[in-house]
Structures are given as C-alpha cells and as structure tokens.
Amino acid sequence: MRPLVLSACLALAFVLAAAPARAADAPNQIAGIAIGANAEDLRDRLDLARVAPLWDKPWLVRANLKPTKGFAAGYVILGGCATQNRVERVRLQYKDGSKALFDKLVRQLTDRYGVPQPLPAPKGSKYKGYRWVFGANKTKGLDVLLEHFELTGDDSPSGNVIRISDNSAMNREKACYDAMIKGTPEPQPAFPLFDVDDSWLLPQ
DSSP states (O other), X not given: OHHHHHHHHHHHHHHHHHSOBOGGGOOOEETTEETTXXXXXXXXXXXXXXXXXXXXXEEEEEEEEOOOTTEEEEEEEEESSSSTTBEEEEEEEESOOOXXXXXXXXXXXXXXXXXXXXXXXXXXXXXXXXXXXESSSTTTSEEEEEEEESSOBTTBOOEEEEEEEEHHHHHHHHHHHHHHHTTSOXXXXXXXXXXXXXXXXXXX
C-alpha cells in the first residue's frame, strides 16, 4: 500500500503545482499602476493626449506610459465601453533586457505565485515566456505574463516584457461593444468609388 500512497501524493502535488493560483493571491499593480484604476487619476503617468482605440478591438483603448524608472517603455489598455478609462491591462518593457534578469524574475514570481505555465515558442526561436493564472482560467480571471525576446523585429519587442491583465473585465468590454452594435448595419467603405480588383490588394 505504501507505494500506492506515495504515488497518489506525488500525483496530487503535481496537480496542485500546475493549478491556477488563487484569485485572492493575484497581484493588482506594477510600477505604481493598478488594475482597476481610472486613467484620469494617472495623468502624471500616462500620455492621455494621444490615446487611441485598438484597430482590431475598438472596445479597448491604448495609452502609452510616460518615462518611468526601471522600464524602457510601456502602455496600458483601458476600457472603452462598459467601464471607460478603467485600467484593464498593463504591459511594460524592462530597461534591463538581459536573460539574467528574466531568469531572476521567473524565480521571484514562482516563489510568490507558484509554478507557471510555459508559453509555446516557434521552433528555433529565441523566446521564453511564462504565464501565471489567477482564478478559474485565463479568460475569467487575472493573469501575469513574463516574456523574453532574444531578437527583435519591426513589430516585436526585444528584451524582457511583463504584462498584467484583467481578462474578465476585457471580456465585459467586448460584450458591451457587441451589444451596442447589435442590429446596426455593417459600415461600408466609402473609398474608392470604383470596384477593386487584385491589383488594388497588392503593392504596386
């Protein structure tokens, strides 16, 4: 019986280690910016003069971070429908982009919140990423992503990036937007006035 008991205990320990962290343990801020804060109260931290909705998610609005010690850049995602100006995501790029810092942050976050979920990486890419999920799952609760990008491109960052998201709130924003436009005709492009062909869709 002892081997069976030991096996059961090991299996239980593995399940608990891989399970989402408790929502009560979830962090709610980084660099002095809290999830749920009103952007109007963060005018000294955010560039609110140049906010813009996301082109593919118009129910959300992006505001860039003003220069902040310890970070090279960053932005927040704000609610644009259900709770306008509410901070629902914070994404920051560390000034120190080294792999050594990334490994240190992984250890510290694991000590605080438990074993994370590794993020898949394209084969052959120099990318590492981990997700800590708080709540039932990543779509209904809060999660923290920590990523390291070894190489950079025009549309991708380099170095170390951390992100905190209130996913349930962001889902409510989409539901609000969907309800708002329900029944309205889909907007039709006004330009150009002529019918387009394949040549219009390709660089010339």
